[in-house]
Amino acid sequence: MSYHLETAEHPETLRRVAIDPVSRVEGHGKVTLLLDEANKVQQVRLHIVEFRGFEKFIQGRPYWEVPVMVQRLCGICPVSHHLAAAKAMDAIVGAKRLTPTAEKVRRLMHYGQILQSHALHFFHLCSPDLLFGFGSDVGQRNIVGVAARHPETARRGVLIRKFGQEAIRITAGKRIHGTGAIPGGVNKSLSVEERDFLLKDAYQIVAWCRDAVRLARELHETDPALYNSFGIFRSHFMSLIGANGALDLYDGKLRARDDQGAIYFDDVAQSDYEKYIQEEVKPWSYMKFPYFRTLGNEHGWYKVGPLARVQNCDSMPTPLADAERREFIDYAGGSPMHAALGYHWARMIEMLHAAETIKDLLHDPDLLGSELMASGERGFEGFGMIEAPRGTLIHHYRVDENDLVSMCNLIVSTTHNNQAMNEAIRHVARRYLHGREITEGLLNHIEVAIRAFDPCLSCATHALGKMPLVVELRDAGGELVHQLSRNA
């Protein structure tokens, strides 16, 4: 069932429509649809067309360089890679437990990252679809259009993101691609001035994030027929879980639930991830397809990210976000929500949680401490897992006796969601495109489903992409029938 529409029987007889590349996502990917003479969809694939390379060229580099180098995978969530690599390298320097200052500075950096990335995704990348409609005028379906029609929403989105980036700058030295986390700890703590600089806006940001949750919820309540079913498919889901079953985006152990919400595995140590997760390669994409080993590649795929995390944890450790989480669970009606657009609502709950966490951390005197580093017995293998904005991020390294990296394996958030995104666009293609004349607005429905996952295709393939869009419609003989283009 999970491979329905993945491969058509006689593709040479079908028309091909390509969305190349998918826009308003990070990275470079394309969607191809194969249609028969009656415009009925026979095959749908999300292809990731760029080459991955970091796992290879990190080999032979000194281990202390890795947290700074691998963050260049991405311009939106570099902090996630920076911290996952640093966590892995903590084991190399024998730092089994960081100093309180180091751990809290890293957490501040990470929750700043969650805040800015979620704000960027919701307000800049997706709000045009959600506020104007998926098939609305393409000329206004962008952040400039949002700023013109909903100026306060756009302004808050920009300022929430800015606040998150300032938290990153203060902990890592730069808003993008800093150096704060090093193996065994951090290279700086906060000064009183830096702490107060963030604190003066922290409460306003919490209030705005709460409003953003309400906006996302209202979208569901206003049009439940659309929001509760668009791109829906059932699957397992997985995330890290902190102590006592609470959400923890910085650290924890792996937990998975099945599509009904029953726990499938729990309390899995990060170092055991390979016992549970296998990756499959398919010839039409550079992005691998992970699945749970015990279920096999046909049934073992799963979702990660906000929709998984909010429903996988037993609670959220900040009060406002936890109240919103409970309302989300109640709205779903006793079984997990699997609708793709539910990601947006869950993402806003997490954004609120990040804002509350930052506000709480800023009241913690450990942030101002001077004990920055820990060390211990030298290790040769490190596992670093973190809940990145888009889902569970896994870094795994081995380091030789000369301090050089000998093995690197990265499973990034978007890779976990590969099959899930393919399933979502197949669902949308069947429902909205099947048997109809293709238009830009209809094709955007496909992209809306992909964007719900907030994919980072650069991370997933370890390369960077550009975003102009050209859609070509060719007949069965390969002749160009119609072309639509859109600049970045």
Place this chain on the structure above:
Amino acid sequence: MSEKFTLDGQEILFRAGQTIIQAAQDAGAWIPHLCYHPEFKPHGSCKLCTVTVNGRHMASCTTQAAAGQVVESNTEALNGERRTLLQMLFVEGNHFCPSCEKSGDCKLQATAYELGMMTPHFDHFYPSRPVDASHPEVLLDFNRCILCSLCVRASRDVDGKCVFALSGRGIGTRLVVNAASGRLVDTDVAMDDKALSVCPVGVILKKRRGFAVPIGERTYDQAPISEVKE
């Protein structure tokens, strides 16, 4: 010290025997350079310190100061030639500043910033230069070597050893260590050797210290290289 020359119109006093760059540094004036270091005999190889002396191109690190010289350094023409030299240095090696632990403390990077080098311009060579991580405390990353020979001079003239040398000719010139195995661990290098602390780029690195200094506190975060006293 009563004799003087002019540097970009500014009068510079000098002592007998001083080179132009020495007198300029004493006067607080910056002439771009990479292979020159005030503690070592000039090498004159990087050519970045080239100035015009009475209209003729001369390396200011090897040219004696003389009374009445009219020296020009900070001109668009000379800085353009310096940018070209920098661009060639960047493409001849593998200089990946974004992940280099010397970033912010690197003279090559800081000089390129100061002289407004915006792109490498030339095709990259992408040479294959494996690192030497054999020594337990020192990493050699030859990818970043600009052949300034400061480590060679420091080892020979200060440490009384010959741990480092330049081998080969022309475009094949490369930094080597003095051991039959070619590995640093098999040399007589010691951690307090001067040679280990003079590299202007990110070749000779003390292990496990990378990125310990936060952004904002590195040498050239504080001030541009033209204002940092050597």
